[in-house]
Structure formats: structure tokens, C-alpha cells
Amino acid sequence: MLIKISSLDVKYGYKTVLKNMNLTLDSGEIVTIVGPNGSGKTTLFKAIIGAIPISKGKIYTKPNLRIGYVPQQLKIDQTLPITVERFLKLAHKNFNRSLDKIEALLGSKDLLNIQVNNLSGGQMQRVLLARALINNPEILLLDEATRGLDQPGVASFYRKIENIRNSTNCAILMISHDLHVVMSSSNRVICVNGHICCEGAPESVATSPEYKALFGSDVDGTFALYRHHHDHKHDSKIER
Amino acid sequence: MLDDFMTRATLAGIGVSLAAAPLGCFVVWRRMAYFGEATAHAAMLGIAISLTFEFSVLAGAILVSLIMASSVTFLEGRSLFLDTLLGVAGHSSIAAGLVIVSFISGVRIDLMAYLIGDILAVSNMDILMIWVGVGIIFSLVIWRWSPLLLVTMSEDLASASGYNPKKENFAITLSLAIVVAVGIKVVGVLLIIALLIIPAASARSVASSPESMGIIAAVIGVLSSLLGLNAAYLFDTPTGPSIVCVASLFFFILTTVNVFFKNKI
Numbered sequence: 053m054l055i056k057i058s059s060l061d062v063k064y065g066y067k068t069v070l071k072n073m074n075l076t077l078d079s080g081e082i083v084t085i086v087g088p089n090g091s092g093k094t095t096l097f098k099a100i101i102g103a104i105p106i107s108k109g110k111i112y113t114k115p116n117l118r119i120g121y122v123p124q125q126l127k128i129d130q131t132l133p134i135t136v137e138r139f140l141k142l143a144h145k146n147f148n149r150s151l152d153k154i155e156a157l158l159g160s161k162d163l164l165n166i167q168v169n170n171l172s173g174g175q176m177q178r179v180l181l182a183r184a185l186i187n188n189p190e191i192l193l194l195d196e197a198t199r200g201l202d203q204p205g206v207a208s209f210y211r212k213i214e215n216i217r218n219s220t221n222c223a224i225l226m227i228s229h230d231l232h233v234v235m236s237s238s239n240r241v242i243c244v245n246g247h248i249c250c251e252g253a254p255e256s257v258a259t260s261p262e263y264k265a266l267f268g269s270d271v272d273g274t275f276a277l278y279r280h281h282h283d284h285k286h287d288s289k290i291e292r
Numbered sequence: 293m294l295d296d297f298m299t300r301a302t303l304a305g306i307g308v309s310l311a312a313a314p315l316g317c318f319v320v321w322r323r324m325a326y327f328g329e330a331t332a333h334a335a336m337l338g339i340a341i342s343l344t345f346e347f348s349v350l351a352g353a354i355l356v357s358l359i360m361a362s363s364v365t366f367l368e369g370r371s372l373f374l375d376t377l378l379g380v381a382g383h384s385s386i387a388a389g390l391v392i393v394s395f396i397s398g399v400r401i402d403l404m405a406y407l408i409g410d411i412l413a414v415s416n417m418d419i420l421m422i423w424v425g426v427g428i429i430f431s432l433v434i435w436r437w438s439p440l441l442l443v444t445m446s447e448d449l450a451s452a453s454g455y456n457p458k459k460e461n462f463a464i465t466l467s468l469a470i471v472v473a474v475g476i477k478v479v480g481v482l483l484i485i486a487l488l489i490i491p492a493a494s495a496r497s498v499a500s501s502p503e504s505m506g507i508i509a510a511v512i513g514v515l516s517s518l519l520g521l522n523a524a525y526l527f528d529t530p531t532g533p534s535i536v537c538v539a540s541l542f543f544f545i546l547t548t549v550n551v552f553f554k555n556k557i
Contacts, residue, residue: 103451121452128445131492132321133499139445142438167500183449193452 053078054114054191054223055100061108062095069095071247073109077191082217082224082237084254087244088266093227094124096244097193100225120189120222122180122197128168136171136179137164140186157182173200177209185216192216194226210237297412298525304414305521305535307422308471308478309487309513314433314506315467316492316513321444321502322464326375327364329485330382331465332472334360336389336481339406343396350421350473353481357469360385365465386481409480409532411521418477425474429467436463441502478517479532486536487513494543497550512542 053076060073070092077083085093098104099111101121128134140154155161163175171179177197184192194213198206214237217224226238242251243263250262257263319328335353342352360381368374393403405413414422433440439460443450447457475484491513492505499505520535527534 098448098451101448101452103448103457119452121449123446123448126446126449129321129323131496132444132502133496133505134441134445134502135500138501142442187453 054117055225056112057100057109058112059109060096060099060106060111062092062099062104063107064095069246070099073244073248075242075248077223077225079190079223080217080221081239082213083226083240083242084238085225085227085242085244086229087249091245093244094195097121097195097225097227100193114190117191118187118189120184120187120192122177122184122192122194124195124197124199124227126168126176126180130169132169134168135164136166136168139168140179140183153186154182157185174205177201181212188220189222191223191225194224196227196229198228213237298521300414300416300419301411301521301531302518303419304411304422304478305517306514307419307426308475309491309517310510311422311426311429311471311474312484312487313491313510313513315429315464315471316488316490317495317502317506317509318440318444318464319468319488320492320496324464324468325485325489326378327361328468328472328488330364330378331357331361331468332475332481332484333382333386335472335476336406337385337392338389338473339476339481340389340392340396344392349476353473353476354469356385357472358466361465361469362462365461405480406476407480407482408530409476409478409483411478411531411535414477422474422478425470429470432463432467436460440464479535483532483536486539487516490536490539490543491516494539494546497546512539516542 055075055077057073057075060070061068062070073096075083075096085096087093095104099106100113101119136158137151137154140158155164158164158178163171163179166175168176168179177200181197192213198209201209213224213226216222238254240251241254241257243249243257243260243266245266249266250257250260252260319325335357338352338354338356339349340352341356342349364374364378364381367377390403402410404410439450439455440463442453442455443457443460450457450460471488472481472484475487478484479487491509494512495505495508499508516539517535520538521531523529523538524531524534
């Protein structure tokens with residue numbers, strides 16, 4: 053077991069963002085988290101990496117767990133000149149940061165001398181993924197890593213993630229807004245809205261009433277409209 | 293004895309510029325200019341308190357700047373109007389400092405010396421303090437360079453890599469308080485932020501890595517204080533403002549050249 057989260061609460065000020073979260077993650081698992089904006093998905097990640105304090109519950113992580121974290125986005129101030137190579141070498145404490153390895157992870161060396169600020173969305177995503185993989189992570193946290201990619205881009209990204217899982221047996225926990233592509237590749241889907249609404253195998257989640265209540269019944273379309281209230285009930289009607 | 297006070301002033305100027313340069317880069321990268329200014333303004337309150345109770349001005353300035361910077365860092369993320377809060381705290385402390393100083397009877401205190409510096413009056417002790425400050429800041433910044441850079445780019449990435457952003461942020465806060473305190477004699481509480489930001493901003497247009505930006509900023513800072521000092525002597529102008537004017541000239545020239553010839557910005 054790599055991570056075990058039990059009855060976790062996270063608050064920002066007086067506002068409870070996550071309530072009674074329970075989650076276990078084992079090596080080799082691909083788990084996808086879906087949920088509306090503001091449902092606490094990113095907050096969960098921040099709690100796992102220890103970037104925010106938790107107000108209740110426990111997060112157990114395997115001692116010296118190597119985490120590869122791919123944030124939703126990375127905005128570096130225009131005044132900071134830094135090349136991709138330097139950025140990647142900055143990655144982790146005490147780790148093999150040889151140029152060969154970095155090149156292998158990036159897939160080419162054409163990005164190495166570009167300023168991080170001048171990267172396109174897709175290039176940035178490659179760089180951030182490479183960075184997350186430098187320390188041979190046991191768990192990979194992907195926060196909407198496919199944002200800004202076109203459909204073939206997303207497909208090849210997920211293939212890449214699956215390959216990484218297959219070759220390294222690392223666990224993958226990803227936040228997704230892109231419902232139907234995720235469905236095919238994950239072992240478990242967790243539907244979050246401040247708390248866990250439902251979870252299970254992709255098919256069972258996709259057909260569960262809680263999930264439909266949150267995202268609408270048209271789950272494999274590109275539009276999943278939903279009305280979200282903080283005190284929502286799971287049988288609430290969806291207006292489209 | 294011209295040589296004597298000019299030598300002391302030169303040593304003090306070089307020291308403060310060196311201490312300010314690497315730190316100034318972080319101030320620019322992290323958009324902490326206003327934070328730095330508020331910290332510097334808080335030093336005036338520290339000066340007033342130390343004058344009232346007759347202890348070291350340097351200690352008073354460091355202490356109050358540190359309290360100010362730490363409490364603001366603490367509030368960061370907890371308060372939505374940090375910017376306003378900085379303005380309130382910074383300007384209140386400089387005003388309070390000036391009021392308190394006016395109550396001190398007996399000794400006539402030259403306020404301008406604290407506001408814009410009086411580099412020609414630095415003592416050997418001041419120089420020693422400045423260079424101790426340079427030493428502390430250099431060791432801190434060099435020791436923590438990589439984590440500091442990472443925290444500057446993304447606190448979450450730093451957390452995930454096993455660093456503690458709070459600890460790294462405190463290193464910046466502490467260095468800032470030290471620079472402000474040792475810079476008082478040279479450029480004063482009003483202009484120290486200029487010595488932090490302007491060399492770093494000038495270096496930006498010619499630098500291609502964080503390290504080179506720090507080094508170029510240091511060179512520009514040192515040149516500015518040398519040229520400014522001599523200009524002040526030559527034209528009989530106030531020294532602190534003259535140094536800052538030269539630094540601004542560097543900024544203007546380097547940025548213009550860059551815009552016209554390289555279009556990098």
C-alpha cells in the first residue's frame with residue numbers, strides 16, 4: 053500500500069473543502085478522480101503532497117514515498133530566465149539527473165535549451181511529465197494533465213501513462229475533466245464533490261445515479277452539463 | 293581626509309550592492325517588490341525604537357523588519373487583501389517611526405540620513421556589519437539556491453519534491469530584513485528597495501539563466517554604487533539617490549538596447 057487516506061477533512065478558513073475522504077492506493081493502480089470545478093480534487097492532491105494542512109483525519113504514506121507531481125499548470129514569472137534543462141535538473145533532492153536520462157524522458161533534446169516561459173501548452177506538459185518521472189516515482193499525481201491537448205494528444209498521453217504504469221508498476225492518481233477517455237484506462241473512478249459521491253469500476257460509476265446526477269446522463273458526449281449545489285442531494289434533477 | 297571616508301563609503305556601497313543583488317532577483321521573480329518596500333518602511337519604526345531606548349539601530353531595524361515580514365508571510369493566503377495590508381502596515385510603521393523620533397529630545401536627529409542614507413558617514417563598525425550581512429546572505433542564498441528557485445516557481449512542486457516551502461520562504465524573509473538593515477546607512481529605508489529591484493530588473497534583459505541574472509545584477513549593483521558615489525562627490529549631490537539614479541540609467545540603457553536589438557522581452 054502506498055497511500056491510505058482515512059476520514060480526511062480539509063478546511064480553507066471556515067470553509068470545508070473536503071469532508072470524510074477515504075482512499076487507498078496500491079502499486080500499479082490507475083485511479084481517476086472526477087468532479088465538478090471547486091469540488092476539492094486539487095485540494096486532495098495538495099493534502100497528499102503536504103502542501104496544505106489537514107484539519108481532521110490521517111494521510112498515511114509509505115515511508116520515503118517517491119512522488120511525481122504534475123500540476124495543472126505552471127506559471128513562471130516572465131522575469132525568471134530558466135531553460136528547460138536547468139528546470140529539469142532542479143527537480144529533486146539527491147537524484148540521478150543526468151542529461152541522458154532527461155533526454156530519454158523528454159523524448160528528444162530539442163526542448164532542452166528553450167526558456168520555460170516560451171514553451172507551448174503541449175511542450176510544457178511534456179516537460180512537467182518528464183520532471184515528475186525523473187525520480188522514478190512510485191506514485192504519479194496528474195492534475196488535469198491533458199488540459200490544452202487536442203484529442204490525439206490526449207489519447208497518446210494516456211497511452212504514455214499506461215506504458216509508464218506497465219513498465220514501472222507505479223501507481224497513478226489522476227484528476228480528469230475529460231470523462232470518456234479516462235474511463236477506458238483506469239481501474240477505479242472516484243467521483244468527488246467535497247466528499248466521495250461514488251466510486252468503483254469505470255462502468256459501474258458511469259451508470260450510477262450519483263454520477264449521472266453530478267454530470268448528466270450524456271457521459272460519453274463532450275458536454276456533461278450539471279447543476280451543482282453545495283448541499284446537493286444525489287437524486288437532484290439535472291437541468292440541461 | 294578624502295581617501296579615508298571615500299574608501300569606507302566605497303566598501304559600504306559595494307557590500308550592500310552585493311548583498312542586494314541575489315536577493316533582488318528573488319524579489320523580482322516572486323513579485324515581492326511591494327512586500328520588500330513595506331519591510332523597508334517598517335525598519336523606520338525599528339530605528340525610532342532603538343533611538344528611544346538607546347540600543348543598536350541595526351538591531352532595531354532588523355528586528356522590526358523581521359516581525360513585519362514574518363507577520364505578513366503568516367497572513368499570506370489567509371487574507372484576501374494582502375496588498376492593501378502591506379500598504380497599511382508599511383506606511384503606518386514609517387509614519388509611527390517618524391513621529392516617535394520627533395519626541396526624542398536632546399539629540400538632534402537627522403531624519404534624512406535614515407530615509408535616504410548617509411554613506412559618507414559610515415564607520416568601520418558599520419562596514420563590518422554590512423560585510424557580515426553580505427556573508428550571511430551569500431551563504432544562505434548559495435546553500436538554498438535550488439530549493440529557493442523551485443519554491444519560487446511552484447510551492448506545490450517543491451512540496452512534492454520533499455522541500456518545505458515555509459522554510460525556504462523564511463530564508464528570503466530573513467535575508468530581506470538583513471539587507472534592509474545594513475542598507476540603511478548607504479541608501480536609507482526609502483531607497484533600499486530600489487537597490488534590490490533595479491539591478492535585478494536591468495540584468496533580466498541580458499541574462500539567460502537564474503545564476504547569470506544574479507551575477508549580472510551584482511555587477512550592475514556594484515558599478516552603480518561606485519559610479520554613483522563618485523558622481524555624488526563630483527557634483528555634490530546626495531549619495532544614496534545618486535547611486536539609485538545610476539542604477540536606473542543601467543536599467544534604461546540595457547532595456548532599450550534589448551528591445552531594439554534583440555526583442556527578447
